[in-house]
Structure formats: structure tokens, C-alpha cells
Amino acid sequence: MLSPLDLSLINGPIPAAATVSGVVALVALAIRRTRTWWTRVLPAVVLACAAVVAGLNFLVEHVWKPFPEPLPVILVIWAGAALLAVCLAIARFRAGRWYWRIASVVLVLVVTTSALVTANAYFGFYPTSRAVLELFTNNRVDLDEAAKPATRLVEVPAGGRLADVWQRPADLPDTGTVSEAPIPGAFKARPAWIYLPPAYAATPRPRLPVVVLLPGQPGSPRDWFDAGRLTERLDAFAREHDGLAPIVVVADQLGARMANPLCLDSNLGQSETYLARDVPAWIKQRLTVDERREAWTIAGFSQGGTCAIQLAVRAPDVFGNFIDLTGQREPTLGTRADTVKAAFGGDEAAFTRVNPMDILARQRFPQTAGVIVTAQGDALYRRAGTEVFEASRNAGMDVVLKDLPGGHDWNVWRPGLYDSLPWLAARTGLSR
Structure with a gap:
């Protein structure tokens, strides 16, 4: 019952x-x-x-x-x-x-x-009372314990896929681990939350793909674990794939719950450098990961979704994939004028140089793939998502548009991410 x-x-x-x-x-x-x-x-x-x-x-x-x-x-x-x-x-x-x-x-x-x-x-923040009660529990594991250095690694032939050579060990745990750790860098960020799938505990250990996941604004990295139910959804995915799932690092692109530095290097902070350089460098140094750009995904919802398309075009050498969940058309503080004034002291040209829609109009990204999710009841950003999809496709990206029932809320963001996992697994070698 x-x-x-x-x-x-x-x-x-x-x-x-x-x-x-x-x-x-x-x-x-x-x-x-x-x-x-x-x-x-x-x-x-x-x-x-x-x-x-x-x-x-x-x-x-x-x-x-x-x-x-x-x-x-x-x-x-x-x-x-x-x-x-x-x-x-x-x-x-x-x-x-x-x-x-x-x-x-x-x-x-x-x-x-x-x-x-x-x-x-x-x-759609807390789907059940059980989710509310989990606020008062602490199931986090110290990262030094969860991510001990690997003694042996799974070898994948050049051009091969991890799923083709992976065999689930008999003693593999059924669930992954959740840890919290600071990631130092050019931006003063709150600690990141890290999900390591069951396969990370295996010996030999596989080099796993990475998802750098972002919350919305206002928000914090923990939101993806409370409202997003990230642990239970990824554990379920891992059970269907012999313990394999991506490593997910929920990074902080805001600095504070109500802040909005726009994921740019500007007067508001060095958020872009932090996400494009510092966070990936820390992950590669600290965790056993597949370092190919094809195995790296930047994803987020709302303001974090806008950041995802920004990083996809500003750091294409790092992120080969992106998932934009009901993001905006461009980084914004409400209006273009307000944004340019706050971030670049009124310098419109400086904003144009880093605005993803302008970059997509002048550059091509044939090696980048993405999923853009819009919500049928999102009167504010549904059209923006369609415009980003068209611009991305015209720039040569391999993109998919998903228009889901619901509004600008977790009832769309949860399925938007988790229903994209099969697509992501095929892209990153976690499925055959």
C-alpha cells in the first residue's frame, strides 16, 4: 500500500x-x-x-x-x-x-x-511529505571517503563505448553517494553537491561522463537534490544500466540565493571563468572521469538553463553537450538595458560579444549536441526556448526540442532532465 x-x-x-x-x-x-x-x-x-x-x-x-x-x-x-x-x-x-x-x-x-x-x-518543489522530511536528514558522505583514488581503471578501446566493456561487479552497491565540497576559483561560490553513481565504487573503476548541473535563480545547488530528487532518479537509472550513470556535480553559479551574476565575466563577478575553467579543472583533478569533451554536459533550469547554452557556446572545448531547461533567450536582469548597465557599465558591444544568440548567429558548432526543453504553460519563456532551438540548429548543432506540459517549475524541470538521460547515455557511452 x-x-x-x-x-x-x-x-x-x-x-x-x-x-x-x-x-x-x-x-x-x-x-x-x-x-x-x-x-x-x-x-x-x-x-x-x-x-x-x-x-x-x-x-x-x-x-x-x-x-x-x-x-x-x-x-x-x-x-x-x-x-x-x-x-x-x-x-x-x-x-x-x-x-x-x-x-x-x-x-x-x-x-x-x-x-x-x-x-x-x-x-512542484516538494512532491511528497517524504521529500519534506528528508530536509531533516543528512545522507551526505565525505568526498575523501567516497572518492578515494582508483587503484585500477576499466580500459575502453579507442573509439569504443564504456557500456560495451563494462561488467557489473557482484558486490556493487545499489545506490550512489552524495557529497558536498567547496570548489575554489575565480568566483566566490557556495559548496557544490556531488553525486557519484554506484559504478564509481567498483574496482576496476570506469572513467565516467560528467554532468555539470546548475540550479535556477533564486536557488542553491541543494535544490536539485531536494526538489529535483536527483539521487533517487539517478540511482534508478543506474539500476537499469548495471550501476552506470553520469557523475553529477551541481555547481553554484550564483554565489548567493538571490544573486544573479549572469554566468558571465563582468562587473558582477567571474562566474563564466569559474564554470568554464575552475570547476572542470577541479573535477578532473579530484574525480575519475572521462575527459573527452563528448563526455561532458552542462545543464540547468531557468537561469541555469540560460547558463547552459552560454557555456555551450563560450566553452565548446569543455562541454560537448548541453541541456537547457526552460532557459531565457539571453542572460538578463529583467531588460537588456538593465543587464548591459549592471554587467558592462552600459557597453552594448561587450554584451554582444558574449551573448549566446549573437554568438550562434556568427559561429558554427557542428560538434555540439543539446536538448532544449520548453513548457507549454510557460508564457514567459516558451517562445525564448524555441528561438534558442532555431538559432542552435542554424549554427550546426545537433539539437532536440522537447515541449512538455506544465509551467516554469519543477513539474517540467524534473522530467526535462531525467527523460533526457537515455539521449545523454547514448551520447556519452553509457548505453550501447
Whole structure:
């Protein structure tokens, strides 16, 4: 039987029940029998909360502008509902009896929980309660222990494929390992998260392909393990391929959750040098990997997807493959003018030299392959993905376009990456 911990928090009865409960709780907080409440208190509280939410929304989208996308309307509404619930409870506190005060606190918690469940369902961040509980566990292994130097290596003939010579050892573990380690370099990054598949524990050890994976903005490398369910998905892939799977290094291209240095070398930092030089050098020095460019993939979602196409054209000698999951048309802080001003002091030509769409228009990349994923419900970036696909194909790349149902969220990013693994395995020698 399905455990209650494995019931979906994205679809089905739990999000629906949360929505109904939140609405009922808010209505209960809004109802009182006194005339003054209906004519003065309630209208004043509603108008004040609406003004605060509208003002905060304006500040976030037009003044602070921490990310280029507008705030989703449904999240703004539920944020307003949570604020209204708190204010209504405070207004009831002074005149209410003790049991109504306790009830008001409970009703506020119900509305707030409903708002959080709605936000989670919208972005598809935690698919189940089990995924939420895993936040409080630590299954990471020290990298020095997980990645001890190999004593012997699997030999693959020139022009051959690892899958043709690989034989699964009888004592191979069923699961891979997850480690966290800093990667030093030109950019001040947060520690990377590293997945090593079961085959990495084998003797002789195979030289495995590498995926440098990036989160979105705002975000952190851990997002791919919490919301992305990376460990369980890659372990499942490895079980179907005799323990083989790519090494995945989830690097930090942001520096901080809300930062956006655009994966460029600019006034905002040396993020491109870090990703194109420092991270690959550290991986090759620290891990047993297949060093051919054909075995290296740069991938990411949203802002990380934009970075993927950037690195594919800016560092084609490093990355032979890329996976762009609902990325933007170009690196952006909201508008071209804002981006050029912040990154290059207004120098449009400097931006044009590094902008992937401009590079694709003047160069050819016949040795590069990629997957571009768009979302049917992503009104903001679906067209951008199609334009990037056409530009990549015109530049000679071997590219595939996948248009998936869903929006700009994890409900698309998870299948977008994991459904591309068979394509990647064929490209990198993990399958016959």
C-alpha cells in the first residue's frame, strides 16, 4: 500500500483540501456579529492588507528586481490571504474570549499552511511529505571517503563505448553517494553537491561522463537534490544500466540565493571563468572521469538553463553537450538595458560579444549536441526556448526540442532532465 508520506503534495486531494481549508479558515476569521466589525474594522483591515501587498509587489518587481520573472499572481493572492489572516486575528484578539483567541491562532496557521502548500504545488518543489522530511536528514558522505583514488581503471578501446566493456561487479552497491565540497576559483561560490553513481565504487573503476548541473535563480545547488530528487532518479537509472550513470556535480553559479551574476565575466563577478575553467579543472583533478569533451554536459533550469547554452557556446572545448531547461533567450536582469548597465557599465558591444544568440548567429558548432526543453504553460519563456532551438540548429548543432506540459517549475524541470538521460547515455557511452 502507498504510504501517506508518498501522497502527492502537487496534485490530488492534499492541495485541494489545503485550498478549501484555507478559504474556510479565512472566512471564519472574517465573520463577527458586531456591526462595528462589518462597517469599520473589516473594511479597514482588508484595504490595509491589499495596499501592503500591492506595495510590496511593486517594490519586488520594479525596485528590488531580484529575478527577471514577475511574481506569480496566485502566490501574491495567497501571500495577501496569509497577511489578512494575521491582521484579522490581531483585530479579534482584544475583544474576543480566550477560546476565540486560541481558535484565531489555529485559523491563522491553517491559512498560512494552505498558502505554503499552494506555493509548493505551483512550483512542484516538494512532491511528497517524504521529500519534506528528508530536509531533516543528512545522507551526505565525505568526498575523501567516497572518492578515494582508483587503484585500477576499466580500459575502453579507442573509439569504443564504456557500456560495451563494462561488467557489473557482484558486490556493487545499489545506490550512489552524495557529497558536498567547496570548489575554489575565480568566483566566490557556495559548496557544490556531488553525486557519484554506484559504478564509481567498483574496482576496476570506469572513467565516467560528467554532468555539470546548475540550479535556477533564486536557488542553491541543494535544490536539485531536494526538489529535483536527483539521487533517487539517478540511482534508478543506474539500476537499469548495471550501476552506470553520469557523475553529477551541481555547481553554484550564483554565489548567493538571490544573486544573479549572469554566468558571465563582468562587473558582477567571474562566474563564466569559474564554470568554464575552475570547476572542470577541479573535477578532473579530484574525480575519475572521462575527459573527452563528448563526455561532458552542462545543464540547468531557468537561469541555469540560460547558463547552459552560454557555456555551450563560450566553452565548446569543455562541454560537448548541453541541456537547457526552460532557459531565457539571453542572460538578463529583467531588460537588456538593465543587464548591459549592471554587467558592462552600459557597453552594448561587450554584451554582444558574449551573448549566446549573437554568438550562434556568427559561429558554427557542428560538434555540439543539446536538448532544449520548453513548457507549454510557460508564457514567459516558451517562445525564448524555441528561438534558442532555431538559432542552435542554424549554427550546426545537433539539437532536440522537447515541449512538455506544465509551467516554469519543477513539474517540467524534473522530467526535462531525467527523460533526457537515455539521449545523454547514448551520447556519452553509457548505453550501447
